[in-house]
Amino acid sequence: MKIVELGDVLKYEQPTRYIVRSEDYDDSYEIPVLTAGKSFLLGKTNEKDNVYDNHPVIIFDDFTTAFHYVDFPFKVKSSAMKLLKEDSDRADLKYLYHKMKTISFDAKQHKRYWISKYSKIKIPLPDLATQQAIVRKLDTAQKLCDLSQTLIEKYEKLSQSLFLEMFGDPVTNPKGWEVKKLEELGTLERGRSTHRPRNAPELLGGKYPLIQTGDVANSNGYIRKYNSTYSELGLLQSRIWKTGTLCITIAANIAKTGILMFDACFPDSIVGFTPNNEMTTNLYVQYWMSFLQKIIEESAPESAQKNINLAILRDLDIPVPPIELQNQFAENIAEIEKQKALAEQELAKSERLFAALLQESFS
Template sequence: MRVKLGDVCERGTSNLKLSDVSEKNGEFSVFGASGYIGSVDFYQQGYPYVAVVKDGAGIGRAMLCPGKTSVIGTMQYLLPKDNILPKYLFYVVKYMNLEKYFTGATIPHIYFKDYKNEEFNFDFWERQVEIVSVLSKCEKVIDLCKQELQLLDKLIKARFVELFGDPVSNSYGLPEATLPDLGEFGRGVSKHRPRNDIKLLGGKYPLIQTGDVANAGLYITSYSSTYSELGLKQSKMWDKGTLCITIAANIAKTAILEFDACFPDSVVGFIANERTNNIFVHYWFSFFQAILESQAPESAQKNINLKILSELKVIVPEKRKQDQFASFVKLTDKSKVAVQKALDEAQLLFDSLMQEYFG
């Protein structure tokens, strides 16, 4: 049966501000866009409900909240009627991707009046129970896979510190050198203006952007843009195995090319010499990324220049230990690939079930 969202829930509002919650110490939780933010000695909703971010960052994101809790004013209450389970309502709202209803440029907003008429497939109570059970099990698998990936990342960092100490303070007192001393080092090339000229694109030569690096793991295994012959002529092809380092928008994110590719001057390429290896340098950067990003000047977008990168002091342990660490990373990465595959399959199943149940 097709129904509208407004048929199964009612809108509720909150006038709570962060200042109403900070430094309070009650027994009733208050939630914001990123989750729990504090506790107070009162609550606005006595029964479970769905909360939607209606203002600012994360707009349209939904969360299921327990009874005897509240949200701050940037959130919207969706209060389930008697004909729908709260968690079923949560999955419905999640399926709808409400961020598409946003208005406003500086501070985006969404309004209940704009999305309350969106339709979805609605099932009877017993079927709702079944659907919630299936989707909950899928989400549990997804969460477990994500946790396992996080643990494997922590394991690699722990092994790095065990072998080389804290790279920020150089706690083991290891020799240091700059990236230009440790290999080939230079910015990507994109001479033509405008950079997005259609004549440059659509050929057979892979083009890597900052987002491709930031969204990769250890290796860049895919690409979404390509250069034409003209695009290649005004750029430079970097070899497979090159470490890509972002210096604009996404700061000091790194990943290793799994294929020959071009990239613009918002990405720096590094190819290690005999003193180091790219896997070691990739993980060395992981300890400094947040520091470099916080120090990056911001105009239209954050950026750092080649000079800053070229003057960084990289610890240089004996090559044997670096290679030992790289072998450990490659072994662990095989486990990560298997877990990521399971995660992708679970997410695909979850998405297809959401479409089947509500679409």
């Protein structure tokens, strides 16, 4: 089997001519705007000139070495990437893409990597027929992952649609529900972290879960895990919030929410909401806020980073349907979440299968 450098079988193109002129994106537009980073799809543009259409292609972030396989026309936001195409006489692009997934690379320095280092990485290159057989096997496994992911997304959309069906648009309030200030429906309190610096070593490493804004933003509605803990000293300058508390971020990630699934502490960049159970539920407030999140974020003042204060949250107008209807919504969501959890289990199984096949194919 031949050993080749990636740069021998992947030729790059600079993306300069495909850079979008305006960042005025809208979902109604046709052309995707991509980044090679984690977010991938930044939005859609109505600019139809200089669209990259020589797909499939690998888009490669020159600074982080993140990459994606793209098989549709697109534009890009910046020049901080390479567009990689295969030498089709010797290599299958999808094979190279899968092989790159197995490469461990340290990209801690802020520098461009493709030309200087990454393209020089050596890989085994079997004959073209063997490459294509490996791709077919991995693509079949990937389809199982995609099916489960699509089902999860359908359940998420179903939950949003159910809210609109039962309560109407929370911005325009077409059903004419009574409107109250959010502070009238329960207690809003900022988290606590009085010690400075906040990350002093003696505050951390104990048994008390510590939730940060990123944990809330990435929770998908329910905070089930944590990455930090407080020590006894850390707890003394904070407090514990009970399971079921609705966490709302007010700094960096604005108006993102998650319901605590365990007792935990959190800093003053997060607000805890405890409902008056005779008037509302955490779940209703959470879904209501999900429709307003972008509005709240766009109106947030920005200094070093965007943030809102407790007064802004307390003063928000919220339609208040009958509590019986809110409880019915919660019961329906619980059933949807059960089905979604099953789909997530299937996704996890499919991802493990894919990982095993990937390792087997390139070991």
